[in-house]
Amino acid sequence: MNSSLLRQMRSTFFFALLGVVFMFAAPQVLQLFTIINLTTAIALAVLALSLALIWGYGGILCFGQVAFFGLGAYVYTISAINFGGSTWAVLMAVLVTSAFAAALGYFIFYGRVSDVYLGVITLTVTLIFFSLIRRTSGPEYKIGNALLGGFNGVSSPPINLPWDSGSFLFPEHVFYVAMAVLILCYVFVGWLVNTKFGRVCVAIRENELRAELLGYDTRLYKLGIFTIGAGIAALGGVLFCNGVGRITPDVFSLYNAALTIIWVIVGGRGTLIGPIGATFALFYLTSALGGQSLLNNNLVLGIILIIFVLLVPKGVAPTVVDWIASRRKKTPRRARRRRGARAEGME
Amino acid sequence: MDLVAAIGFQLAYVIANLALISLGLAIIFGMMRVINLAHGEFLMLGGYTVVVATNAGVNVWVAMLILAPLVVGIIGVIVERVLIRWLYGRMVDTLLATWGLSLLLVGLVTSIFGASTATTVSPPLGVIRFGNYSASGYELFLILITIALFFLVWLTLRFTKLGLLARGTMQNAEMASSLGVSTNRIYMITFGLGAAVSGLAGGLLAPMTGVLPTIGATYIAKAFITVISGGSAILAGTTAGSILLGGLNGIFSFVVGSTFGEIALLLAAIVLLRLMPRGITGRFFRKSL
Numbered sequence: 300m301n302s303s304l305l306r307q308m309r310s311t312f313f314f315a316l317l318g319v320v321f322m323f324a325a326p327q328v329l330q331l332f333t334i335i336n337l338t339t340a341i342a343l344a345v346l347a348l349s350l351a352l353i354w355g356y357g358g359i360l361c362f363g364q365v366a367f368f369g370l371g372a373y374v375y376t377i378s379a380i381n382f383g384g385s386t387w388a389v390l391m392a393v394l395v396t397s398a399f400a401a402a403l404g405y406f407i408f409y410g411r412v413s414d415v416y417l418g419v420i421t422l423t424v425t426l427i428f429f430s431l432i433r434r435t436s437g438p439e440y441k442i443g444n445a446l447l448g449g450f451n452g453v454s455s456p457p458i459n460l461p462w463d464s465g466s467f468l469f470p471e472h473v474f475y476v477a478m479a480v481l482i483l484c485y486v487f488v489g490w491l492v493n494t495k496f497g498r499v500c501v502a503i504r505e506n507e508l509r510a511e512l513l514g515y516d517t518r519l520y521k522l523g524i525f526t527i528g529a530g531i532a533a534l535g536g537v538l539f540c541n542g543v544g545r546i547t548p549d550v551f552s553l554y555n556a557a558l559t560i561i562w563v564i565v566g567g568r569g570t571l572i573g574p575i576g577a578t579f580a581l582f583y584l585t586s587a588l589g590g591q592s593l594l595n596n597n598l599v600l601g602i603i604l605i606i607f608v609l610l611v612p613k614g615v616a617p618t619v620v621d622w623i624a625s626r627r628k629k630t631p632r633r634a635r636r637r638r639g640a641r642a643e644g645m646e
Numbered sequence: 647m648d649l650v651a652a653i654g655f656q657l658a659y660v661i662a663n664l665a666l667i668s669l670g671l672a673i674i675f676g677m678m679r680v681i682n683l684a685h686g687e688f689l690m691l692g693g694y695t696v697v698v699a700t701n702a703g704v705n706v707w708v709a710m711l712i713l714a715p716l717v718v719g720i721i722g723v724i725v726e727r728v729l730i731r732w733l734y735g736r737m738v739d740t741l742l743a744t745w746g747l748s749l750l751l752v753g754l755v756t757s758i759f760g761a762s763t764a765t766t767v768s769p770p771l772g773v774i775r776f777g778n779y780s781a782s783g784y785e786l787f788l789i790l791i792t793i794a795l796f797f798l799v800w801l802t803l804r805f806t807k808l809g810l811l812a813r814g815t816m817q818n819a820e821m822a823s824s825l826g827v828s829t830n831r832i833y834m835i836t837f838g839l840g841a842a843v844s845g846l847a848g849g850l851l852a853p854m855t856g857v858l859p860t861i862g863a864t865y866i867a868k869a870f871i872t873v874i875s876g877g878s879a880i881l882a883g884t885t886a887g888s889i890l891l892g893g894l895n896g897i898f899s900f901v902v903g904s905t906f907g908e909i910a911l912l913l914a915a916i917v918l919l920r921l922m923p924r925g926i927t928g929r930f931f932r933k934s935l
Binding site for chain 2: 360403406407409410411412413414415416418419420422423424426427429430431434552553554557560564594595596597598599600601602603604605608609612
């Protein structure tokens with residue numbers, strides 16, 4: 300890792316450090332109930348992070364990120380029941396989901412399916428999972444020892460220490476695992492978008508034709524980032540079914556697919572911390588809305604989505620950054636320094 | 647022989663059903679390049695119109711054939727004026743905004759009518775028989791009305807002034823507008839008509855499926871896959887997509903079970919898009935409507 304990469308990742312490390320502090324401080328301050336709730340929110344934040352990567356940086360408008368999330372959760376649950384331990388189950392969840400995403404992505408990217416169609420296809424895949432797994436309620440639908448359970452879903456075995464299937468983790472410990480996974484994924488994605496691979500992906504997002512004329516196989520890069528994103532989403536799914544204790548087909552619903560998109564829109568495309576923050580904010584908003592019956596959740600989310608698309612299309616984080624930058628521009632001392640930096644860049 | 651007739655009838659019904667739920671979406675997509683993610687909710691609103699109207703004592707045929715398209719068409723025009731017209735040319739944003747609209751409508755209807763099934767309407771026609779097999783007469787009615795609806799849309803596009811202007815706008819909006827066509831108005835009317843057709847479809851299907859605020863989600867995936875596989879030609883595309891995907895769905899449902907019918911539909915669509923990224927009408931029948 301050279302020094303310029305480290306400099307670019309300065310804010311990433313800052314937020315990661317903040318996350319570590321939160322990880323150790325939260326259980327001392329908060330109640331167990333809040334911690335368990337937080338675990339679910341963290342799992343969703345991992346999902347948001349994966350979409351922030353492939354949509355915000357890869358420019359791939361995937362409406363079905365929850366499909367990978369849910370698939371990861373189902374694969375984890377089914378393999379954990381069959382293997383009697385979570386070590387291989389976690390690996391299976393990530394690998395199977397990535398393989399599925401790679402196969403789907405092959406058809407999409409090598410078919411040169413454009414943006415909007417891609418969104419619709421991935422959404423359709425999600426909805427097909429939804430209607431498919433809902434129907435698996437009979438005793439004949441089982442994989443190994445795991446009944447799929449249709450609408451009621453399957454209860455997920457808790458995660459255990461690696462290679463030791465007897466030592467289950469309690470909910471308060473799962474919180475540490477979840478937080479650690481979120482921080483590691485965040486740093487990993489923050490690193491990935493600053494590597495050459497990540498930069499090519501951004502170049503493709505900006506102008507696919509130009510990137511292709513420069514000699515990059517855009518299909519391969521898109522497929523790569525799509526598959527990595529799906530793997531991260533699967534990890535989120537594993538955390539999610541651990542936090543909730545079971546996995547149901549509802550995870551594939553249109554509502555959840557929309558929610559994922561809303562996190563990234565609200566947080567801002569092209570940032571990583573924005574969508575993560577938006578996930579936590581909206582998670583607590585919808586929890587609060589669940590406590591009353593006047594305003595329907597769908598109604599509020601629909602209004603939020605429309606308002607952001609029409610009025611704040613960039614999302615919160617980039618808007619705030621722009622605002623700060625424009626404030627800075629007005630102060631002359633900073634402006635001089637900026638001019639200096641620009642001259643340096645031109646050399 | 648009876649069996650063949652019964653299966654053939656079922657197949658025709660599956661195809662007609664798919665064509666019926668997709669047509670409104672195809673009109674809006676083909677004409678305006680707007681992917682309307684609230685399409686399922688337009689169908690749902692059509693269904694609710696029928697249920698509310700029949701509960702209020704309106705004749706069920708009037709409710710289905712006149713009120714449902716009228717009400718949803720008006721809603722469509724309002725939506726176009728308030729939301730869609732700010733977003734022309736920004737396909738992704740339109741997609742997101744209509745998704746927001748879809749959530750909003752689901753939330754609104756849930757708040758008004760509750761989350762469970764409202765009183766349903768029973769299919770108003772009797773039974774038809776193929777020897778030892780029987781089928782619902784209402785299914786036959788749906789097949790016939792789908793054909794009639796396609797014919798009507800074809801007549802409108804091909805022979806009316808509105809159809810001519812709409813086709814011109816679809817081919818080259820800038821040229822049309824410099825020739826004095828108010829493309830803005832054409833878009834508004836098209837969106838309204840597309841919504842009206844969706845409302846009609848939703849109203850017609852309400853007796854078969856019942857109505858729920860979330861019922862749109864069950865339609866939308868199938869409708870999208872059909873329209874996108876069909877390509878941009880409105881009628882030929884939807885027809886070709888419905889026949890291919892509906893046919894596969896019907897055959898697989900009959901042979902392996904209805905769950906696999908839907909999987910077959912999806913897989914066929916994905917493979918099809920790999921081979922023909924612009925849909926069936928992107929390769930064949932290019933000049934068709």
